[in-house]
Amino acid sequence: MTQLPKSSYLSLDLTVSITYVFHVEQRTDIQSLLSSTASSIGINMTADQVSKFMIYLKQLKEWNKTTNLTSIVKDEEIVIKHFIDSIAAIKAECFIDGSLIFDIGSGAGFPGIPIKILRPDIRFVLIEPSKKKSSFLRYIIGLLRLRGVDVFEGSLEQFVDSFTNHEQANYVIARGIKFEFIIGLSRTILTSNGKILLFLSTLVDRARLPSNTIVENEYSFDLPAGYGPRVLTSLSFSS
Numbered sequence: 001m002t003q004l005p006k007s008s009y010l011s012l013d014l015t016v017s018i019t020y021v022f023h024v025e026q027r028t029d030i031q032s033l034l035s036s037t038a039s040s041i042g043i044n045m046t047a048d049q050v051s052k053f054m055i056y057l058k059q060l061k062e063w064n065k066t067t068n069l070t071s072i073v074k075d076e077e078i079v080i081k082h083f084i085d086s087i088a089a090i091k092a093e094c095f096i097d098g099s100l101i102f103d104i105g106s107g108a109g110f111p112g113i114p115i116k117i118l119r120p121d122i123r124f125v126l127i128e129p130s131k132k133k134s135s136f137l138r139y140i141i142g143l144l145r146l147r148g149v150d151v152f153e154g155s156l157e158q159f160v161d162s163f164t165n166h167e168q169a170n171y172v173i174a175r176g177i178k179f180e181f182i183i184g185l186s187r188t189i190l191t192s193n194g195k196i197l198l199f200l201s202t203l204v205d206r207a208r209l210p211s212n213t214i215v216e217n218e219y220s221f222d223l224p225a226g227y228g229p230r231v232l233t234s235l236s237f238s239s
């Protein structure tokens with residue numbers, strides 16, 4: 001075997017060290033963006049939770065190369081627009097321990113999976129008609145070892161039609177889907193005091209709400225780094 005001169009060993013060592021340091025610093029940057037932004041809205045994450053979010057981010061980007069899961073692909077945007085936006089629900093709503101939540105049109109798992117990472121006691125059904133997105137949801141649930149999360153591969157209409165004998169939910173949550181559609185179909189799948197939590201960018205137009213709905217709470221905040229205003233609106237039914 002050809003012996004490298006001593007100076008080459010040194011430069012190889014340096015290259016390896018620089019690559020290693022760069023890699024570690026990159027990971028640390030995005031991890032600290034997540035944990036510091038979460039703590040700025042009053043949510044403190046454990047190291048295990050941060051590491052689950054990092055696995056989720058990596059898989060989201062990996063699957064997105066071949067499957068159209070999300071148009072948001074940059075690390076910072078995934079952290080702020082998907083993760084932080086989703087977990088803000090924990091500040092907006094005091095979810096009852098052991099609640100059952102239906103996440104309608106969950107897509108790549110938002111907001112259901114980030115909430116589940118922080119609140120393992122909450123049970124979820126993620127409702128998603130796209131076969132590819134549902135496959136991703138099942139994969140990531142398995143990889144993160146999340147217990148008590150089911151995927152319903154179908155539309156909300158199909159879920160409502162097949163609802164007999166299913167436990168009613170304490171909450172229906174939805175982001176990125178027309179709220180009139182969600183409200184119209186949610187009554188029968190919610191408990192009598194169940195709530196709908198909507199992720200909106202403006203205050204809800206009350207004129208567009210059915211007369212049997214009550215606005216329980218509106219939690220307004222600005223996503224960090226200029227990513228825009230959010231209003232988490234919870235509704236209940238009066239009858």
Ligand SMILES: C[S@@+](CC[C@H](N)C(=O)[O-])C[C@H]1O[C@@H](n2cnc3c(N)ncnc32)[C@H](O)[C@@H]1O
Pocket residue numbers: 104105106107108109110111127128129130133154155156157174175176177
């Ligand atoms: C704009 S995406 C939002 C995805 C995710 N909630 C988010 O915030 O990133 C809307 C999602 O709703 C799903 N969807 C469309 N029609 C639906 C229906 N009738 N019932 C349930 N989900 C539906 C789509 O497949 C898509 O994944």
